[in-house]
Amino acid sequence: MKRLRVVLSLVLAFVLTLSLLSGCTSKTKQQSSQPNSTGQASKNKNFKVGLVTDVGGINDHSFNQLAYQGIEKAKNELGVTVNFIQSKQQTDYVTNLTQFAQQKYNLVIAVGYLMKDAVEQVSKEFPDTKFLIIDSDITDRPNVASATFKTEQCGYLVGVMAGLMEKEKNAKLNDQNVVGVIGGMQIPPVDSYIAGFQQGVKAVNPDTKVLVSYTGNFNDPASGKQMALTQISQGADIVFGVAGQAGDGVINAAKEKNIYAIGVDADQNYMAPDTVMTSALKKVDTATFDTIKSVLDNNFKSGLVYFDLANDGVGYAKPIKDVPQSIVDKVDEYAKQIKDGTIKVSDQVQK
Amino acid sequence: MNKILKSIYMPILAVIIAIIIGSIIMLVTGFNPLAAYASLFIGAFGTLPNIANTLANAVPLIITGLGVAIAFNAGLFNIGAEGQYWIGAIVATWIGYSFKGLPWYIHIPFALIGAMVAAGLWGGIVPGFAKAYTGAHEVITTMMMSYVAIYFSHYLLEFGPMMEKGSVPQSPLIKDSAIIPTILRNTQLSYGIFIAIAAALFVYWLMYKTVWGYEMRAVGFNQRASKYAGMNVPLNIVLSLSLSGIFAGLAGAVQILGVQHRLYDSFTSGYGYTAIVVALLAKNNPIGVVFSALLFAALGTGSQYMQLNAQVPGQLADVITGLIIFFVAADKIIEVLKSMFKKQKKEELAS
Numbered sequence: 001m002k003r004l005r006v007v008l009s010l011v012l013a014f015v016l017t018l019s020l021l022s023g024c025t026s027k028t029k030q031q032s033s034q035p036n037s038t039g040q041a042s043k044n045k046n047f048k049v050g051l052v053t054d055v056g057g058i059n060d061h062s063f064n065q066l067a068y069q070g071i072e073k074a075k076n077e078l079g080v081t082v083n084f085i086q087s088k089q090q091t092d093y094v095t096n097l098t099q100f101a102q103q104k105y106n107l108v109i110a111v112g113y114l115m116k117d118a119v120e121q122v123s124k125e126f127p128d129t130k131f132l133i134i135d136s137d138i139t140d141r142p143n144v145a146s147a148t149f150k151t152e153q154c155g156y157l158v159g160v161m162a163g164l165m166e167k168e169k170n171a172k173l174n175d176q177n178v179v180g181v182i183g184g185m186q187i188p189p190v191d192s193y194i195a196g197f198q199q200g201v202k203a204v205n206p207d208t209k210v211l212v213s214y215t216g217n218f219n220d221p222a223s224g225k226q227m228a229l230t231q232i233s234q235g236a237d238i239v240f241g242v243a244g245q246a247g248d249g250v251i252n253a254a255k256e257k258n259i260y261a262i263g264v265d266a267d268q269n270y271m272a273p274d275t276v277m278t279s280a281l282k283k284v285d286t287a288t289f290d291t292i293k294s295v296l297d298n299n300f301k302s303g304l305v306y307f308d309l310a311n312d313g314v315g316y317a318k319p320i321k322d323v324p325q326s327i328v329d330k331v332d333e334y335a336k337q338i339k340d341g342t343i344k345v346s347d348q349v350q351k
Numbered sequence: 352m353n354k355i356l357k358s359i360y361m362p363i364l365a366v367i368i369a370i371i372i373g374s375i376i377m378l379v380t381g382f383n384p385l386a387a388y389a390s391l392f393i394g395a396f397g398t399l400p401n402i403a404n405t406l407a408n409a410v411p412l413i414i415t416g417l418g419v420a421i422a423f424n425a426g427l428f429n430i431g432a433e434g435q436y437w438i439g440a441i442v443a444t445w446i447g448y449s450f451k452g453l454p455w456y457i458h459i460p461f462a463l464i465g466a467m468v469a470a471g472l473w474g475g476i477v478p479g480f481a482k483a484y485t486g487a488h489e490v491i492t493t494m495m496m497s498y499v500a501i502y503f504s505h506y507l508l509e510f511g512p513m514m515e516k517g518s519v520p521q522s523p524l525i526k527d528s529a530i531i532p533t534i535l536r537n538t539q540l541s542y543g544i545f546i547a548i549a550a551a552l553f554v555y556w557l558m559y560k561t562v563w564g565y566e567m568r569a570v571g572f573n574q575r576a577s578k579y580a581g582m583n584v585p586l587n588i589v590l591s592l593s594l595s596g597i598f599a600g601l602a603g604a605v606q607i608l609g610v611q612h613r614l615y616d617s618f619t620s621g622y623g624y625t626a627i628v629v630a631l632l633a634k635n636n637p638i639g640v641v642f643s644a645l646l647f648a649a650l651g652t653g654s655q656y657m658q659l660n661a662q663v664p665g666q667l668a669d670v671i672t673g674l675i676i677f678f679v680a681a682d683k684i685i686e687v688l689k690s691m692f693k694k695q696k697k698e699e700l701a702s
Contacts, residue, residue, distance in 0.1 A: 050659075057665065085658050086665040089621060091539060091610055092655060095404050098537055099659055102400075113519050114615060125537055185509055185520065216509065 044079040047107075049292055050100030051084035052093065054112045058086065062244060062265045063134060063284050067111045070288030078296060093118035101126035107295045109288055110134070113189075119144060130300055132291045134284055135189060139303045147287040150308035151189065152196035152347040153338050154280040155242075157316045158262050159200020160334050161278060162238045164327045165260070166201075166208050172259050172322070173237045180211040180231030182250050184218040184243035192347040193242045193264065193280060199345055203334070211236055212349065215246045224249030232257050238277070240264070251276060260322075267317035279317040286313055310339050364685055365678035372678075373671040380667065387661040387671070394656020395649035401656070403538035407610065409641075409648035411436075411602045413547040415626035416633070416640040417554045418598030422489075423635045424558055425591035426571030427482070431474065431493025432599040433623025434500030438473045439466035439600025441504055443607045444614040445513065447525025458528040459608060463546075466604035467597045473500065474596020475589055482592070483585035489592065497623070508616040520616035531609040541609030547641075550598065554637040557594075567591045599623060632680055650675060 051071050053064040064086075071082040083105075085096045093115050100108045101122060110119050110133045119133045123144045131144045138144045162179045181197050183190040194212060201208050211231045215223040224246035228239050232253065240262040241250030247264055248271065254261035255275040263269065263279030287307050294300050307313020315335075319328055337343045374384035395405050415432050422429035443466040450458065478492035507513040508520045515523045531541045558564035569577045570587045578584050602622060607614065629647055633639030654668035663671075678684070 083659060083662075085655055088651065088655070088665070090615060091408065091606075092651075094539055095652065096655060096659075098400075099656065102537075103659075116519070117613070187520065217505075 041079050044296065045081055047078075047080045047296055048103075048105040049074060049080055049082045049107045049109065050103075050105040051082070051109045051288075052096045052100070052111065052115070053084065053086045054093075054114055055087055055089065058084065061268070064111050066266055066282075066284035067109060067134060067288050070285035071109070071292065073285065073289050074292040078293065080292060080296065090114065094121060097122040097131075098125070101129045104129075106130060107132060107292060109291075111284075112136075130295050132288065134287065137304060142302050145291060145300065145302050145305050147284075147291070148304050148306050149189075149282045149284075149287075149314055150192070150306060150345075150347075151280065151282055151314055152192040152199075152345045153309045154282070154314040154316055155193040155196025156200035156203075156338065156343075156345045157196075157331050157335055158240065158278055158280045159197035159202075160204050161200075161316070161319065161323065161327060161331050162197070162240070162262065163201040163203065163205035163208055164330060165238060165277070165323065166205055168324070168327075170322065174235065176235035176237070177205070177207055178209045178211065178231075178235035179238045179240070180213070180228070180234075180236035181240040182224060182227045182231070182243055182247070183212070183214045184246055185216060186214055188347070190214075190242050191349045193240075195347050195349045196345050197240055197280075198350055200334070203343075204330070209235075215243050218244030218246055220246050221249035221252065225253045228253035228261075229257070232259060238262065240280070242280075263317065269317060269320065274320070274322075276320070277323055278319040281315045281317055283307065283313050283315065286311075309335055361685060365681075366675055368685070369671075369675040369678040373674050376670065376674075377663070377667070382661065382663050382667070387657055387663050390660040391650075391653040391657045391668075391671070393653075394660070395653035400535065400538045401652060403535045403540035405645070405649045405652045406544050407539040407541070407648075408651050409644045410541075410543050410547045410609070411606045411620070411622045412625055412629050412644035412647055413641050414550050414602035414605060415599050415622045416629035416644050417550055417637055418595040418602070419626045420630040420633065420635040420637060420640055421554060421558065421567070421598065422591055422595035423630055424564075424571050425567040425587060426574070427489050427588065427591060427595075429474065429478075429493050429592060429595045430490055430627060431478065431495075431497035431623070432595070432626050433620065434493070434497025435470040435474045435596040435599035436603040436620055436623045437497075437500045437504050438596075439470040439603030440607050440614055440620075441500075441507065441513070441603075442466040442469040442600070443529075443604035444522050444525060447529035447608060448523045448613075450529075451526060453526075453528055455528045455530075458526070459531060462525075462529050462608060463601060463604050466600045468600075470600020470603065471593045471597035474599065475593025479589035479592040483588040493592075504614065505616060508614060513614065515613075522614040524613045525608065529608055530612060531605065533609075539610050541605075543605040543609035546601070546605055550601065551637050551641045554598070558637060563590070599626070602626075628676065628680070632676075646679070647676075 049071055051067055056064045058064050058068040074080050075082045087093055087096055097108055097118055107130045113136045116136045119131055120138060123131045123141050127143055134147050136146045138146045166177050181194050183194055198210050201210050213227050215227055224241055224243050228250040231239055237259040239250055239254050241247030242264050251261045251271050255272040260277045261275050263276045265282045267279045269276045377384040377387055394401055396402055415436055419429055419432050443462045446462040446465045477496055478489050481487035481492050482489045513522045515521055531543050534540045566582050567587050570584055574584055629640060629643045632643040650672040654672050657663050657668045658665050
């Protein structure tokens with residue numbers, strides 16, 4: 001027994017010394033890497049941005065990750081101080097938002113509509129803190145901005161690209177003139193993509209048949225794959241998945257059957273480089289970066305803040321080389337017409 | 352006396368060993384363990400709001416843990432507490448928003464009792480009778496019933512009858528008269544904590560001071576002997592599984608009325624699963640359940656704070672909490688270590 005205690009205390013002492021040492025070294029490192037800051041830089045350094053992710057965490061290949069990239073960009077380019085917490089469960093939202101607000105963070109970013117109630121509650125308690133919530137619609141708070149994305153516009157552009165590709169001839173395309181889109185749940189953020197896609201395809205290729213189906217979830221790749229395989233069996237040779245992780249299954253199915261897929265939210269080409277011909281982008285990173293900048297410049301706007309083609313809030317990822325330059329030029333032409341208002345894209349799905 | 356001392360001494364030793372191993376991992380990965388553990392502790396108990404949040408997180412774990420402990424005491428492995436929790440949450444939400452104009456002293460008990468009855472039937476009727484009369488294993492039946500409950504709630508919320516008008520899959524907010532008020536501003540601690548403590552005392556009384564509890568425990572020790580002694584074994588099986596469901600349902604109801612105020616989709620709460628570990632750690636003692644639930648809740652709130660203030664990533668925070676749980680739960684390992692030291696000592700003496 002005594003021996004155990006001796007061993008334990010020795011180990012403890014050893015660990016404590018080590019940790020003290022490591023504490024010192026890391027501190028000196030930090031100090032040496034800090035440049036002599038001017039007035040503006042130190043003001044920015046005192047500007048603190050906190051990010052609260054939902055349970056997806058910052059490696060979810062989607063919203064949370066993009067939001068994180070946005071604050072990292074702000075850290076590097078604007079020199080602001082950033083920090084983030086990954087929520088483990090829904091009840092963490094209020095606690096985490098409060099934690100940042102109490103520590104006098106200037107801007108607190110909440111990712112996802114699920115945090116709406118939490119943001120409404122916390123923003124009332126901390127009127128001096130600014131909040132940004134992605135994909136929500138809080139309009140009655142002077143200190144809350146809600147980022148809303150016009151995803152029907154980028155859906156339209158990838159639809160144009162798909163419609164034009166149907167007229168091409170290559171090994172991955174059949175001559176049945178069918179494309180498919182697979183949504184997660186039948187909710188507006190998904191349907192706006194689908195509506196844009198339908199209109200885009202029809203604009204350049206009115207005879208194309210657009211199949212639409214829903215998986216009913218965002219987290220089951222198997223169901224996405226199943227839906228995609230069904231559409232492929234009905235002749236689809238380009239499939240567009242708007243279904244979160246369930247969309248991973250759509251891309252897998254396309255790869256397996258050697259046809260094209262279109263990614264969503266982020267550039268998903270890395271998942272299957274020869275299959276994902278482009279991705280419809282929802283630039284959450286731009287939204288977070290722009291909002292950080294606006295608060296820093298005292299330009300913060302509360303209420304709904306729209307992100308669309310005009311302010312580079314949505315767009316499409318660089319297509320792979322299978323897509324001819326002539327098609328890309330055509331897509332850019334349509335983008336221009338949407339930007340200047342010649343084309344109006346509806347966010348209502350046609351049944 | 353000696354026994355009580357031992358039961359406290361072992362978990363504390365386990366925590367110390369876990370802390371040492373955790374420190375080594377953090378040193379290797381380049382974090383300062385002192386800062387990390389300090390912020391883990393401050394996050395859980397450092398300030399009044401933090402203590403309140405720890406208590407708030409413990410509430411659903413205490414009540415669900417009690418339910419699981421009752422079944423375990425009767426020798427029944429109820430792993431479907433998650434589903435019973437959901438049934439309770441669904442019923443409490445429905446009663447919470449669909450009855451207008453009730454005074455709180457009717458509305459709150461109505462919602463709580465409704466949830467308890469529904470979840471009790473859910474846990475007791477199908478798995479209980481199936482076990483008692485056909486011998487169907489409760490691990491299978493409770494688990495399957497759990498899936499039914501979880502998917503049923505998804506159906507209700509995604510364009511089902513309980514979905515609020517609008518785009519987001521969630522239920523309407525419950526009426527003010529059904530809300531269990533918060534004790535401390537800016538925290539999630541509601542008066543539900545008193546329900547949890549009362550529940551623990553009740554279960555202790557029921558299991559250790561009444562004939563019913565004695566019979567349930569006797570059935571848990573040895574079914575044949577209990578039958579020979581004239582006890583009604585099937586009745587006790589149904590009764591203990593029902594009680595188990597009743598408490599899991601109560602947990603769901605308290606969480607809805609006290610913290611969430613509405614039902615959200617796309618989440619499993621996880622409380623039903625954590626509750627199994629909570630009960631095992633407490634060796635199924637109702638009072639022990641309170642403390643082991645507090646340990647889990649403290650690790651939860653503390654690790655969020657650790658991410659924020661010690662910059663330890665969420666995943667590493669999970670590793671540390673996992674280690675602590677592992678060593679607390681696996682106290683046999685410590686006994687083996689101890690006996691190894693003892694053996695060596697004896698050898699030294701002999702030589």
